[in-house]
Amino acid sequence: MAAGGAFERDRSYLTTRITADGRDGRPVEAGRYRLVIARACPWANRAAIVRRLMGLEGVLSLGVAGPLHDERSWAFHRDPGGRDPVLGIELLREAYERRQPGYPHGITVPAIVDVPSGEVVTNDFERITLDLGSQWRAHQRDGAPELYPERWRDEIDEVADAVYRDVNDGVYQCGFAREQGAYDEAYARLWGRLDALEERLARRRYLVGDTLTEADVRLFPTLVRFDAVYHGHFKCNRQKLTEMPALWGYARDLFQTPGFGDTIDFDQIKAHYYVVHHAINPTGIVPRGPDVRAWLSPHGREALGGRPFGEGTPPGPPPASEAVPPLT
Incomplete structure (x- = not known):
């Protein structure tokens, strides 16, 4: 909370990118990553839309946290057994902690998780949609639109x-x-x-x-x-x-x-x-x-x-x- 009672969003994100050549962090690879969203969250909604428009459903799996959470984390309370079926975790915080033990910032969606390691790669919501539209071209469907034309x-x-x-x-x-x-x-x-x-x-x-x-x-x-x-x-x-x-x-x-x-x-x-x-x-x-x-x-x-x-x-x-x- 800023001075004068104004709300101030914490914009400290994990900014590792997933790119076609991998030079900026991680390489694009079909089946390697899981996009975690919550249907409730507008910031995650952006990523869900772009994934659909690009036709990436078959190469980037989707985990959906439930709408309810407490101060700890978004949770997978709607999944069988209360766990994400691919990541095997109850709380999204677990994937953040695997990336950075004691992660000090908000546990936010969207987050892209590296499935083999169970670590969050990025939760930079602005960069995620831009990269899904540009860096994942080799896996996009025929007829995918250009959302960020030069x-x-x-x-x-x-x-x-x-x-x-x-x-x-x-x-x-x-x-x-x-x-x-x-x-x-x-x-x-x-x-x-x-x-x-x-x-x-x-x-x-x-x-x-x-x-x-x-x-x-x-x-x-x-x-x-x-x-x-x-x-x-x-x-x-x-x-x-x-x-x-x-x-x-x-x-x-x-x-x-x-x-x-x-x-x-x-x-x-x-x-x-x-x-x-x-x-x-x-x-x-x-x-x-x-x-x-x-x-x-x-x-x-x-x-x-x-x-x-x-x-x-x-x-x-x-x-x-x-x-x-x-x-x-």
Whole structure:
């Protein structure tokens, strides 16, 4: 917690990279690594989306921590016997400790674990998605999209940085603020940025260019959690997402795009935030709403043009073992 009661995220990460040539830490190798996520976590959601879009399911296995955890770690409490079936661990902390005994920072997802050693290789969420899109090319499916094209990188970085500061992290700065002034400042920045994004997306289908990019992958996980969690739980309550026409249409467009909505489990999202954050919701009561079936309603964004996958193609359905419950 920073001065004045402002929330400050610990961004101390294990930054070892997994690259095609291995010169920056570890080499890309089919079957060697396991991507650990939690369906509840927006930062992990990014990695799940990119893995799906790139078609890496067959070469990079997926471990899914449950939505509930305590101060020790994310846990595999939904798996048989309460253990990850590949890593054999109950708590993700065990993989961090194998990498660095007494690991002093947060036990975060996403994390990529080296299966033979059981050690976390990296939990640098920004670098993970970029590398899945670039360094794993030899294993990507035919038709995988280019999410970080050279000609758009400066604009993608500019948009994504603003989205991270004011929206992705901004909702947490509202929710975890300890003083009114810190909350008011975060709230103003959040809504200033959302208003700017509403204006931007009123005239274009995607954030940068005319195809899906890394910028869209980074904004979507916050938007999809907004009405279910951030609006009330984190006091981001000027408006609901459903009351912002462009952002709501854009979010539904992405949700209905293969690789996005098929990574979302609203029950796990709500269970995590409303049960784990005791200081914000001491009763642990999980709200029944909102009605998530609205995510499947027509969005009309095709009229703005654009091709979601550019010269590529949509991914096929997720493996049955990774399918999330249908919206009901």
